[in-house]
Amino acid sequence: MKRNLNEHVLETLSKCNHLNHLKQLQGYLTTLGHAHTHFYAFKLLRFCALTLSNLSYAHLIFHHHPSPNTHLFTAIITAYAAHPANHPSVLILFRHMLRSQSTRPNQFIFPHALKACPDSCAVDSLHAQIVKSGFLHYPVVQTALVDSYSKVSGGLRNAKKVFDEMSERNVVSFTAMVSGFARVGDVESAVRVFDEMPERDVPSWNALIAGCTQNGAFSQGIELFRRMIWECNRPNGVTVVCALSACGHTGMLQLGRWIHGYVSKNGFVLDSFVSNALVDMYGKCGSLGNARKVFGMNPEKGLTSWNSMINCFALHGQSDSAIAVFEQMVGWGGGMRPDEITFIGLLNACTHGGLVEQGYRYFEMMGQEYGIEPRIEHYGCLIDLLGRAGRFDEALEVVNGMSMEPDEVVWGSLLNGCKVHGRSDLAEFAAKKLVEIDPHNGGYGIMLANVYGELGQWDEVRNLWRTLKQQKSYKIPGCSWIEVDDQVHQFYSLDKSNPKTEELYGVLESLFGFRNEVIVDL
DNA sequence: CTAGGGTTAG
Structure with a gap:
């Protein structure tokens, strides 16, 4: 009879597709006096959490149980651990x-609890608990510990320590260590760990490639991507997203197109991640038509999709299109709630299109209609907008009214506006602020020196140059890339080593009507 | 029942 009841309950459960069905089953079990039988409570809870995705009712089942056992705790903790927003509850339940x-606790709970740790203290205490319970020798628990340490701030040393003391390191633990180093920006160490790995799979390649692209090492990321394919590891969606990001940042349209082809030919699911990455790549490489095409074909446009499309148009000064996309996003077509990134894109679009009033309106709208507090980035955009338009009184008013300390971008934007409008007096003020914020940045020193030059204050210029030389603070030259006819051309500011220097400056002169101190191809 | 990888931003 017991066996029949089990089968009956499991079968009924598998046919549940609504909470009411589950409640009926629960009522049935209650009449039989089995409502609190651990096995049934466990099955109901898991079903509720995993299949019906109803966390609150799952919690109710757990909460109403008079004596939850380890299985019930595991089930509810697993359910909460799946959503970062519920991580605090995971730790409360664990305690x-x-x-x-x-x-x-059993060894299966610790990885969930570790995932929920917000800081290194929390990981420490779990670490102690793991030792106490005798689960430290489980490779999965060790790996979870490595991963958790490497994700909390200041925990990398401990991550490395646990990793070094592991008895059986495998591809997963190595990968956790690779992304740990990448997370703190230590690409070199990430590469070293990666090279030491006895075997590599797709996630390990992805960890390193993502590490490169997230730390600005785009060429290195692309090199690794090529090597990955060369060594017969098939890239997946994650790989492709990272590689596309690198293509966008370096202007490698050709490779970006190739990846697009690869994605289509190999039957990849064009999910939102891949689609957004393609939009971004095409946009950054100047292929706005393709960006728009890929965006249009994405059936489930998320916040990032809309933001990427807006940013594409903003980047190329197509403010009308950017605004049109925004209207569609918040209107009937999208029904989205914009976030702070949306407004950075919009403000940039307005800046590049000279739409000062419109930009101002969006800045206001951000807080009033969407409750988004302006961040320093938004102030940077606004100052840029006002500065370029020569509206310095308003710009200063904004700077003075900011709730936080203005940063380099704010002063830099103001300085830039001053240069365009010949406001050397204000320029001096802004440049001094820049030097104040970062005295060892040679670039800011040179900017200030240039402002003194404008003002004819040559003593100040000489003093500044002397200080700069003493400090050995030199500016890293500005640099950019563009791909023309399959070839990537790299440009450094003020470098005249290219044989076509004269020709290039000639073109610039015909474009601007004066000799601009820009670019040379290397 | 448990462990590793993802896009957008001045």
Whole structure:
């Protein structure tokens, strides 16, 4: 009879597709006096959390149980661990579990609890708990510990320590270590760990490639991408997203197109991640038509999709298109709620299109209609907008009214506007602020020196240059790339080593009507 | 029942 009941319950459960069905089953079990039988409560809870995605009812089942056992704790903790927003609850439940006499943690709970740790103290205490419970020798638990340490701030040293002391390191633990180093920007160490790995799979390649692209090492990321294919590891969607990001940042349209082809030919699911990455790549490489095409074909446009499309148009000064996309995004077509990134794009679009009033309106709209507090980035955009338009009184008013300290971008934008409009007096003020914020940045020193030059204050110029030389602070030359006819051309500011220097400056002169101190191809 | 990888931003 017991066996029949089990089968009956499981079968009924598998046919549940609504919470009411589950409640009926629950009522049935209650009449039989089995509502709190651990096995059934566990099955109901898991079904509720995983299949019905109803966390609150799952919690109710757990909460109403008079004596939850380890299985029930595991089930509810697993359910909460799946959503970062519920991570605090995971730790509360875990502590609850430790306090109750009848339940001991098993090795399966620790990875979930570790995932929920917000800081290195929390990981430390779990680490101690793992040792105490005798689970430290499980490779999966060790790996979770490495990963968790490497994700909290200041935990990398401990991550490395646990990693070094592991008895059986495998491809997963190595990968956790690679992304740990990448997360703190230590690409070199990430590469070293990667090279030491006895075997590599797709996620390990992805960890390193992502590490490169997230730290600005785009060429290195692309090199690794090529090597990955060369060594017969098939890239997946994650790889492709990282590689496309690198293509966008370096202007490698050709490779970007090739990746697009690769994605289509190999039957990749064109999910939102891949689609957005393509939009961004095409946009950054100046292929706005393709960006728009890929965007249009994405059936489930998310916030990032809309933001990427807006940014594409903003980047190329097509403010009308950017605004049109925004209207569609918040209107009937999209029904989206914009975020702070949306407004950065919009403000940039207005800046590049000279739409000062419109930009101002969007800045106001951000807080009033969407409750988004302006961040320093938004102030940077606004100052840029006002500065380029020569509206310095308003710009200064904004700077003075800011709730936070203005940063380099704010002063830099103001300085830039001053240069365009010949306001050397204000320029001096802004440039001094820049030097104040970062005295060892040679670039700011040179900017200030140039302003003194404008003002004819040659003593100041000489003093500044002397200080700069003493400090050995030199400016890293500005640099950019463009791909023309399959060839990437790299340009450094003020470098005249290219044989076509004269020709290039000639073109610039015909474009601007004066000799501009820009670019040379290397 | 448990461990590693993802896009957009001045």
